[in-house]
Amino acid sequence: MPNITGHTELVGLMAYPIRHSQSPTTHNLAYDKIGVDAIQLAFEVDNDSLKDAVQSIRALKMLGSNISMPNKTVVHQYLDDVDEAARLCGAINTVVNTRDADGNVTGFLKGYNTDGMGYWQAMKEEGIDFKGMKMVLIGTGGAATAIAVRGALDGIAELHIFNIKDKFYARGEEIVDNINQNTSCKADMHDLDDKALLKELMGQADLFCDATGVGMHPLEDLSNIPDPSYFRPDLIVTDTVYAPRETVMMKQAKEAGCAKVYNGMGMMLFQALIAIELYTGKSTPVDYMKEKLGI
Ligand code: NAD
Numbered sequence: 265m266p267n268i269t270g271h272t273e274l275v276g277l278m279a280y281p282i283r284h285s286q287s288p289t290t291h292n293l294a295y296d297k298i299g300v301d302a303i304q305l306a307f308e309v310d311n312d313s314l315k316d317a318v319q320s321i322r323a324l325k326m327l328g329s330n331i332s333m334p335n336k337t338v339v340h341q342y343l344d345d346v347d348e349a350a351r352l353c354g355a356i357n358t359v360v361n362t363r364d365a366d367g368n369v370t371g372f373l374k375g376y377n378t379d380g381m382g383y384w385q386a387m388k389e390e391g392i393d394f395k396g397m398k399m400v401l402i403g404t405g406g407a408a409t410a411i412a413v414r415g416a417l418d419g420i421a422e423l424h425i426f427n428i429k430d431k432f433y434a435r436g437e438e439i440v441d442n443i444n445q446n447t448s449c450k451a452d453m454h455d456l457d458d459k460a461l462l463k464e465l466m467g468q469a470d471l472f473c474d475a476t477g478v479g480m481h482p483l484e485d486l487s488n489i490p491d492p493s494y495f496r497p498d499l500i501v502t503d504t505v506y507a508p509r510e511t512v513m514m515k516q517a518k519e520a521g522c523a524k525v526y527n528g529m530g531m532m533l534f535q536a537l538i539a540i541e542l543y544t545g546k547s548t549p550v551d552y553m554k555e556k557l558g559i
Contacts (some may be wrong), residue, residue, distance in 0.1 A: 276328070278307050283308075294540050310335070328358065345374040353413040358375065360373070378538040385538060396421045399424070400424045404453075407475040407531075413443065423443065426462055428457070436453045475504040478513075493520070
């Protein structure tokens with residue numbers, strides 16, 4: 265339990281629903297460890313109360329706030345600046361109250377998307393140099409688009425995105441246009457029903473990511489990949505799902521002999537640690553957090 269005093273600073277978490285979130289546990293463990301006198305609290309904020317809630321970051325001189333659904337795609341209109349990757353993927357999960365040279369918060373609010381940063385930091389922590397890689401990505405929702413844009417900005421050479429033809433498909437087409445116009449990555453978009461093309465492109469890829477909800481409840485018995493023959497043993501395989509820790513897709517990849525298969529725990533941890541560093545300027549010991557969170 266942190267020792268809360270008159271000096272303790274506040275970090276928010278603004279979403280609805282939000283009471284189930286693990287984020288305050290992660291943040292408060294980290295602030296304690298790095299010796300920052302701050303706490304994170306969760307607030308039930310929806311689109312109707314978001315404007316006032318963001319203004320309260322300035323009024324209360326908060327360090328900033330995490331932002332989750334339904335606010336990620338609309339919060340930008342209340343901010344003073346937005347990081348390039350967050351702008352290109354159209355979603356913000358971290359609002360930072362920027363500081364002046366003396367370290368005091370200024371009320372100038374900048375939005376970031378640390379989901380994408382977290383995924384790629386997790387790759388780096390595994391010793392994977394992804395610059396120049398060809399990637400196949402399934403999904404065009406919040407997690408997938410954050411991964412796609414950050415990867416394209418940070419050196420992924422080719423990105424082949426697949427999605428089912430649902431309401432998210434058009435968003436994928438927009439993201440592909442944004443990536444092709446603003447980065448040196450070559451991106452294209454395909455129907456996930458085209459399994460022959462999926463198999464062909466997975467056969468040429470270095471890195472594969474499933475960033476859909478397939479593999480987690482209530483779709484925990486399903487995989488977007490028809491069978492293990494889609495995986496080559498040297499393909500790096502990632503899933504954004506972290507509960508369960510091993511999805512059906514990850515089992516298929518292991519059955520095919522893939523040695524590098526990762527779930528979404530790394531992404532989840534690093535999106536938090538990157539946000540904490542943006543708020544406080546301090547980095548948190550990764551091994552300590554992994555041990556405490558049972559990762
Ligand atoms: P979202 O609702 O924004 O997007 C959902 C995506 O899944 C869309 O692309 C949609 O078309 C696809 N989809 C839905 N049902 C499908 C089906 N039956 N078959 C194939 N595709 C289907 O969700 P999101 O926030 O992008 O989350 C996606 C996944 O990523 C979830 O499993 C979530 O838990 C995970 N996630 C992990 C982290 C992390 O830190 N590890 C962070 C965010 C999200």
